[in-house]
Amino acid sequence: MNQPAYKDPRKPVGARVRDLLRRMTLEEKAAQLIQNPIGRDTNPNNVGPDHPFDPTIGSVLSFTGGAAARNAFQRMAVEGTRLGIPILWGYDVIHGWRTGFPVPLAQSCSFDPSLTERACRVAARECWADGGVDWTFSPMVEVGHDPRWGRNVEGYGEDPFTNGVFAAAAVRGYQGRRRADLRKPGRVVACLKHFVGYSASEGGRDYSYTEISARALREWYLPPFEAGVRAGARTLMSSFNCIDGTPAVANRETLTDILRGEWGFDGFVVSDWGAVSQLRIQHFSSDPAVQTLAALTAGNDMDMSDDVFRNIPALVKAGRLPRRVLDEAVARVLRVKFECGLFEHPYVPELPREKTCRLPADLDLAAECARGCAVLLKNEKGLLPLDPRKVKRLALVGPAADDCPALVGTWAAMCAKNHEETPSLRDEAARFFPNAKIDYTPGCALPPEGAPRLRTVDFVEGSILDPGLPPDRAAIAKAVRAARAADVVVVALGEPGWLSGEYKSRRDIRLSPAQEALVDALAATGKPLVGLVAAGRPLAFSETAAKLDAILYLWQGGSRAAQAAWELVTGAANPSGRLAMTFPRAVGQIPVFYNAQPRSRENLFDYLDCPHENDPWLPFGYGLSYTTFEYGKAKAAVRRGGRVEASVTVKNAGKREGAETVIWYLSDLESTSTQPVRRVVGFEKVSLKPGETKTAKISLSRKDLAAMQPDGTRRFEPGEFELSASLRASARFVAN
Ligand code: BGC
Secondary structure, three states, X not given: OOOOHHHOOOOOHHHHHHHHHHHOOHXXXXXXXXXXXXXXXXXXXXXXXXXXXXXXXXXEEOOOOOHHHHHHHHHHHHHHOOOOOOOEEEEOOOOOOOOOOOOHHHHHHOOOHHHHHHHHHXXXXXXXXXXXXXXXXXXXXXXXXXXXXXXXXXXXXXXXXXXXXXXXXXXXXXXXXXXXXXXXXXXXXXXXXXXOOHHHOHHHOOOOOEOOOHHXXXXXXXXXXXXXXHOOOOEEEEOOOEEOOEEHHHOHHHHHHHHHHHOOOOOEEEOOOOOOHHHOOOOOOOOHHHHHHHHHHHOOOEEEOOOHHHHHHHHHHOOOOOXXXXXXXXXXXXXXXXXXXXXXXXXXXXXXXXXXXXXXXXXXXXXXXXXXXXXXXXXXXXXXXOOOOOOOEEEEEOOOOOOOHHHHOOOOOOOOOOOOOOOOHHXXXXXXXXXXEEEEEOOOOOOOOOOOOOOHHHOEOOEOOOOOOOOOHHHHHHHHHHHHOOOEEEEEEXXXXXXXXXXXXXXXXXXXXXXXXXXXXXXXXXOOEEEEEEOOOOOOOHHHHOOOOEEEEOOOOOOOHHHHHHHHHOOOOOOOOOOOOOEOOOHHHOOOOOOOOOOOOOOOOOOOOOOXXXXXXXXXXXXXXXXXXXXXXXXXXXXXXXXXXXEEEEEEOOOOOEEEEEEEEEEEOOOOOOOOOOEEEEEEEEEEOOOOEEEEEEEEOHHHHOEEOOOOOEEOOOEEEEEEEOOOEEEEEEEO
């Protein structure tokens, strides 16, 4: 009876939006475009001033009070305001809520997007039920070419295609496979970020300028976003950077012409934290009214935390902001709120945590993901896997051996970094080596989270990892004694969990001097030496790596990282990760990535002081297994209509079951505008029993073959191409 149309769930979303919009005052509309934290923001990344709670605002972010408190605030909006518009609750749920999954960069190394989809499904359920989160600021889908940039850890590596596949998987995991799924309990709205080009920051320095050609934008930075939009992502976050003189937050070409015009996106865009008022720092304008106009007219809809959108009513009244622009932005925000069922279900159930989080299946999935993400970098003389029956004395050494936060990494949400919830390598070791005496001694330490901001004076011995501390000779000597007494030494190295992420760029990405000294001393014992590395970025430690017999790169694997590590070390599982980002030999080689343009001279060294190799230390796609895979001949044929069909057989030629990722690379050998030496056009992870053979296939359209032009368009040009399967087998073909 007399229920307004917008409250009627049987009405189509468009009609509900229109009905609500026409009832709203200017102030109510403006408020829907505002996102703020409640009170003091407890997110250490985003420390800001106090904000009094306004129940008419569109969204709250980073609220850590839990479901019941969230519901109490929500009640103020739903029952205490004129129109009862529920608030959308946003949070950075990047790789899990309470169950910690591997960091996204690690996830992409699994080359198994189904793991990401399932992990995001769990994260969605946990954050919704436990934290009252409706909207996650994830996935980050920025192509990263510079491992010094701290935020690569949040994305899926250096390849645009792989980023796109994982973007789509994450969106499906958070939101569901169909738009209607978003209404189901335990689904959250996804947010593709940061739109666009932030990862191109000069020198890998966070928040820096980006010079991006039309071509690079289309070839590298935009495709993952397009894939995420096609998968149904309902929101995007605009970025901090400035592309070729236009701040991303004021970039109409990307936010409107491309995103909405070309891709048909009809969700909404939120600006990044403070990015609108940051226009002052970028010397665009220090006038909040101008900042507001620039952001809104470019295509941002909601403003994260600046509070400058409070200017909207005055701007409309003064005739400076067209009502149409405001109404479109508000309509987009409301549409998403209707789509996710917020008007019907504004509250989340207040269930005990044990019923919603860290269920046994969630933790099993965390272990499965961590196993799938780790990459075996080296295995001299088949040292791994270790046979636990034969190991009688194991020396467990290194600063990451008993460090829980090092296994979790940045943006951990509510994932506890303690021994109970995230067992360390040391905690789990005995379970896997029941017959061994385990001697643990760290040899050196990683600086704890919350260490004071590092200043210039802390840069001793060329690294910030041991601020003020040279290698501790006594600690190393103790580790050496343990090594001498052991059958095998496992040394756990890496960077602290807090040293990658936002505002965590590093100029030096080697291991710390203390860790290098520790490895030197351990290697001198002549004992078999296994390195386990926990890190949030590719570390350039090829020289130290040469002294280790085997290396398993764990990344930051989350709640069950240690279990997964030992399963891999002991052969209960076979490593199958492949690098989604190139590992440089030295910092001076950066940027170095697989899909570079061809150079203009052959047979010359890139650097005179590195006269052995031009190649990076470890290329994209690299990773070993305990078994071996044989590739047959690759075949490629051009069908009528222009489709290219290619296939290759892969055989498990070893004695263990294993999984091989067949990565298909396309090289365009003749084009009027030069193309990358190769680019990924597909991949498939195949599990193979010993002796088993499977065929991997790919089918490409003319569009897939089209060459990128300087203006950012793609055009098919007839000529010769090459398709390579993991650089192990290739076939050439001519397409006309
Ligand atoms: C980051 C975003 C994040 C936001 C909210 C910003 O500083 O750049 O990635 O989603 O904070 O926490």
